[in-house]
Amino acid sequence: MFISADLLSTLIAAAQQFSAQAAKAGQNPPHTVIQWQQVENLWQEAINRLEQVPTQDLEGYAQAQKLLATYQANLAEIRIRRQAEQDSESALEQVQHQIQSLIASTPTNPQLLDKNRTISQLQGIINQLEKVQPGTTTYLQAQQLLLSANNKLNQLTAK
Numbered sequence: 001m002f003i004s005a006d007l008l009s010t011l012i013a014a015a016q017q018f019s020a021q022a023a024k025a026g027q028n029p030p031h032t033v034i035q036w037q038q039v040e041n042l043w044q045e046a047i048n049r050l051e052q053v054p055t056q057d058l059e060g061y062a063q064a065q066k067l068l069a070t071y072q073a074n075l076a077e078i079r080i081r082r083q084a085e086q087d088s089e090s091a092l093e094q095v096q097h098q099i100q101s102l103i104a105s106t107p108t109n110p111q112l113l114d115k116n117r118t119i120s121q122l123q124g125i126i127n128q129l130e131k132v133q134p135g136t137t138t139y140l141q142a143q144q145l146l147l148s149a150n151n152k153l154n155q156l157t158a159k
Contacts, residue, residue, distance in 0.1 A: 008060040011049050012067070018046035019071055026078060030137045033089065036082035043075040081135070088136040095128045095145060115156060122153045 022042035025035070050071065053064035102121045107113055126149050132142035 005057075005060075008053060008057055011052050012060065012064060015046040015049035015064075015067060015071070018042050018049065019067070019074075022046060022074070022078075029081065030085065030135055030139070031081075032137055033082055033086050036078060036085055040075060040078045040082060043071055043078060046071050047075065084133045085136045085138075088132040088138045088142070091128050091131040092138040092142055095125055095142070098125045098128065099145075119153065119156050122149055122156070125149050126153065 019042075022039050025042060026039040031039070047068060050064045050068045053060055055061050098121065102118070102125070105121075106118065126146060129142045129146040129149065132138050
């Protein structure tokens with residue numbers, strides 16, 4: 001298959017445009033899962049353009065392969081970041097349910113408090129909060145909750 005030099009340069013230029021947009025969109029994290037997916041899609045589009053460069057044009061193919069290696073590494077990094085964001089959001093959501101359950105099960109009369117059960121629930125909340133990864137949109141909130149949970153746990157274990 002013959003490909004003109006113009007078409008070759010157009011494919012590479014298009015890939016570079018998609019990569020520039022992906023790099024721009026990925027700046028200043030943290031980002032939501034949806035934002036990471038958009039960045040991921042832009043990297044994938046850049047890769048798709050480069051994969052259209054035929055092997056017959058050795059110089060163009062070599063340039064495309066060099067860019068392709070970089071873009072695939074960038075895409076892999078974005079996928080890791082998206083997964084970290086997704087996992088962190090899920091962990092924080094689970095914590096919020098655990099906190100609601102703890103509040104609902106805590107008696108208003110302190111004499112009726114099952115201290116060991118409360119300590120166990122707090123430890124479960126702490127363990128879940130520690131799954132929220134730095135560099136995610138939920139990290140700051142998780143750190144604040146973690147501080148509160150640890151303080152409450154220290155109060156209960158000190159008595």
